[in-house]
Amino acid sequence: xxxxxxxxxxxxxxxxxxxxxxxxxxxxxxxxxxxxxxxxxxxxxxxxxxxxxxxxxxxxxxxxxxxxxxxxxxxxxxxxxxxxxxxxxxxxxxxxxxxxxxxxxxxxxxxxxxxxxxxxxxxxxxxxxxxxxxxxxxxxxxxxxxxxxxxxxxxxxxxxxxxxxxxxxxxxxxxxxxxxxxxxxxxxxxxxxxxxxxxxxxxxxxxxxxxxxxxxxxxxxxxxxxxxxxxxxxxxxxxxxxxxxxxxxxxxxxxxxxxxxxxxxxxxxxxxxxxxxxxxxxxxxxxxxxxxxxxxxxxxxxxxxxxxxxxxxxxxxxxxxxxxxxxxxxxxxxxxxxxxxxxxxxxxxxxxxxxxxxxxxxxxxxxxxxxxxxxxxxxxxxxxxxxxxxxxxxxxxxxxxxxxxxxxxxxxxxxxxxxxxxxxxxxxxxxxxxxxxxxxxxxxxxxxxxxxxxxxxxxxxxxxxxxxxxxxxxxxxxxxxxxxxxxxxxxxxxxxxxxxxxxxxxxxxxxxxxxxxxxxxxxxxxxxxxxxxxxxxxxxxxxxxxxxxxxxxxxxxxxxxxxxxxxxxxxxxxxxxxxxxxxxxxxxxxxxxxxxxxxxxxxxxxxxxxxxxxxxxxxxxxxxxxxxxxxxxxxxxxxxxxxxxxxxxxxxxxxxxxxxxxxxxxxxxxxxxxxxxxxxxxxxxxxxxxxxxxxxxxxxxxxxxxxxxxxxxxxxxxxxxxxxxxxxxxxxxxxxxxxxxxxxxxxxxxxxxxxxxxxxxxxxxxxxxxxxxxxxxxxxxxxxxxxxxxxxxxxxxxxxxxxxxxxxxxxxxxxxxxxxx
Numbered sequence: 015x016x017x018x019x020x021x022x023x024x025x026x027x028x029x030x031x032x033x034x035x036x037x038x039x040x041x042x043x044x045x046x047x048x049x050x051x052x053x054x055x056x057x058x059x060x061x062x063x064x065x066x067x068x069x070x071x072x073x074x075x076x077x078x079x080x081x082x083x084x085x086x087x088x089x090x091x092x093x094x095x096x097x098x099x100x101x102x103x104x105x106x107x108x109x110x111x112x113x114x115x116x117x118x119x120x121x122x123x124x125x126x127x128x129x130x131x132x133x134x135x136x137x138x139x140x141x142x143x144x145x146x147x148x149x150x151x152x153x154x155x156x157x158x159x160x161x162x163x164x165x166x167x168x169x170x171x172x173x174x175x176x177x178x179x180x181x182x183x184x185x186x187x188x189x190x191x192x193x194x195x196x197x198x199x200x201x202x203x204x205x206x207x208x209x210x211x212x213x214x215x216x217x218x219x220x221x222x223x224x225x226x227x228x229x230x231x232x233x234x235x236x237x238x239x240x241x242x243x244x245x246x247x248x249x250x251x252x253x254x255x256x257x258x259x260x261x262x263x264x265x266x267x268x269x270x271x272x273x274x275x276x277x278x279x280x281x282x283x284x285x286x287x288x289x290x291x292x293x294x295x296x297x298x299x300x301x302x303x304x305x306x307x308x309x310x311x312x313x314x315x316x317x318x319x320x321x322x323x324x325x326x327x328x329x330x331x332x333x334x335x336x337x338x339x340x341x342x343x344x345x346x347x348x349x350x351x352x353x354x355x356x357x358x359x360x361x362x363x364x365x366x367x368x369x370x371x372x373x374x375x376x377x378x379x380x381x382x383x384x385x386x387x388x389x390x391x392x393x394x395x396x397x398x399x400x401x402x403x404x405x406x407x408x409x410x411x412x413x414x415x416x417x418x419x420x421x422x423x424x425x426x427x428x429x430x431x432x433x434x435x436x437x438x439x440x441x442x443x444x445x446x447x448x449x450x451x452x453x454x455x456x457x458x459x460x461x462x463x464x465x466x467x468x469x470x471x472x473x474x475x476x477x478x479x480x481x482x483x484x485x486x487x488x489x490x491x492x493x494x495x496x497x498x499x500x501x502x503x504x505x506x507x508x509x510x511x512x513x514x515x516x517x518x519x520x521x522x523x524x525x526x527x528x529x530x531x532x533x534x535x536x537x538x539x540x541x542x543x544x545x546x547x548x549x550x551x552x553x554x555x556x557x558x559x560x561x562x563x564x565x566x567x568x569x570x571x572x573x574x575x576x577x578x579x580x581x582x583x584x585x586x587x588x589x590x591x592x593x594x595x596x597x598x599x600x601x602x603x604x605x606x607x608x609x610x611x612x613x614x615x616x617x618x619x620x621x622x623x624x625x626x627x628x629x630x631x632x633x634x635x636x637x638x639x640x641x642x643x644x645x646x647x648x649x650x651x652x653x654x655x656x657x658x659x660x661x662x663x664x665x666x667x668x669x670x671x672x673x674x675x676x677x678x679x680x681x682x683x684x685x686x687x688x689x690x691x692x693x694x695x696x697x698x699x700x701x702x703x704x705x706x707x708x709x710x711x712x713x714x715x716x717x718x719x720x721x722x723x724x725x726x727x728x729x730x731x732x733x734x735x736x737x738x739x740x741x742x743x744x745x746x747x748x749x750x751x752x753x754x755x756x757x758x759x760x761x762x763x764x765x766x767x768x769x770x771x772x773x774x775x776x777x778x779x780x781x782x783x784x785x786x787x788x789x790x791x792x793x794x795x796x797x798x799x800x801x802x803x804x805x806x807x808x809x810x811x812x813x814x815x816x817x818x819x820x821x822x823x824x825x826x827x828x829x830x831x832x833x834x835x
Contacts, residue, residue, distance in 0.1 A: 078167070113131055222297070236257075366417065419431065431449075475522050706786070
């Protein structure tokens, strides 16, 4: 409901005043009943659903000067008028505002005056309409209910006077303005219609024109231009700072029309601002300027494709790299790779394609997406590496800088690989950047299959097939490496190639090859002309032969033999005279080993054979009891020699433990079974050996003094008996020692002393013969006899002597006797 009506004379021309009224809750509307009334109504209560009226401002248009009888048209908006429709918060409502004149024609609106909804005012005043007119212009919004605003346009009509020129950019089409679309990268577009007209009722020439791009957004990328060819008009250079292009020079209306028809707008920005551009055009006849007319250029931006430059700062966008077999992943872009997009901060994907996948699953593309939102996926079947995920240009550039190519094939095809890189901003692909990868193979060694150790039989053909492969398919050569470390290959062994990848080794073992085992080293070598390579395998062949046999018992049962040795009997045969040595598959033997397994008398025991007439060499080691026979010779000769085997023991007290002697013969390949000789050892009792010390052992009488003890130790050696088992006896029969005087004695010493001690203090002079007898535990004896001459050398004995006694003479000589004696 409308309350109360206010006089229409209220002037709300001031924007500030109108905003103040809005804040106070006033609303303006034009009643829209049967006709649009000529009264302006304000309400303090407002209208639900349409809070505020539009706001029209004609102050920028100024007073208009026109002449009776001359048509006049002006685009109010192009010449300073503004209209806005804001809500209570001063935000645009988006309503389209239409302009109308007050319907009270003849009262408020002069007869003949019209206005289009979009603000083009026209009037050709007639005679009698001279004077000043304040014509109400009403702006109506699209609200429900519709609200309106009114402003007054001042028009001064003169009977005569200079008439301003006018420009109609649209020609016969309604309105004075022009509109066109500019599409990014589409080149210059017309900013006026080809039907453009310029009129000036009182002038045939114009002097200038001013063309202004009022809201340029992209700086020097935006340009206005005209073609003045064939006219006297001079066009200034477009001023990108002011957006102004001026035309000067007096020329006909037609020529100014021609030049303005050539007006174009261009924008070379790859990311133009899409705000509509407003181009204001006015012409001057030297006295008056035409009202401003507007050309509106809508900007249609086209998405610019992103770019990728794999070569960084170097020329071009492509890159070249060289991959060498076995060197691992290769970076295939320049470290300064560049990714750009002039109208997008992000990319959505990238597709990196190995266009000629030759080695299938062995070659791959890869990137590192660490720290980004990008997901990488490589399809080895197609060679396509896809990067997906919206992320910044910088991150896509970072990931692409890690792009690598790898090929794990040991025989890569050396065709150049072509890798294509395309990035996408979600709408458009970049141009394709290409990577050319030169692939260089290196020679790989052949691979010889492992060969298991083998066995062969004497006299039987041995065969084994060996197999090798080569990654490059090179021609292979097979060899036996006879000079290899540890090689022991029979001279008669051969190797023969049987196919591109196989060879057969053949050999018939013979006695001349030896016993083995034989170490074979097989070589396979490729035929690379630059760096031939090889592989080798080693295996051992062990010969399987029938072992020889030795039978020490000859015709007797079994192969063993028993013999008896008696001390001091000398070398004793310890094999049967019919002992046999045989070998089913060999005519020769290589060696024999004969061992006393329990040597008890060390250096006193011996084994010996007679090798006369053979090629056999014997060697006996008494410390080990081993007699070795060496030298390849006939089985019969080994039999002959073994039949001469003897055992000897030169000990005078041999250990009587049975001796065990083992006999083994060898044919160069295998040992025989062990044949055993058991030798019983019988000892013989050896008599003791008695020895007198000097000078008693000379058989000459030894002179001793009477009453002076004679004592000495005798020595006894008995191989069979310990000292404590010996008995010492003095045989005094026939000695000449009277029974009534003290008798000599001999004592048996302690067990650790091998001898006895003789002791006697003779109490009578004379010559006495004494025999010492030693008796062992088995009754064997030995004896030694010595002679003692007992003398008395005391003075008294000398005095009592007869004249002429030598002893007396001696004493006299010594001065023992004085003259009186």
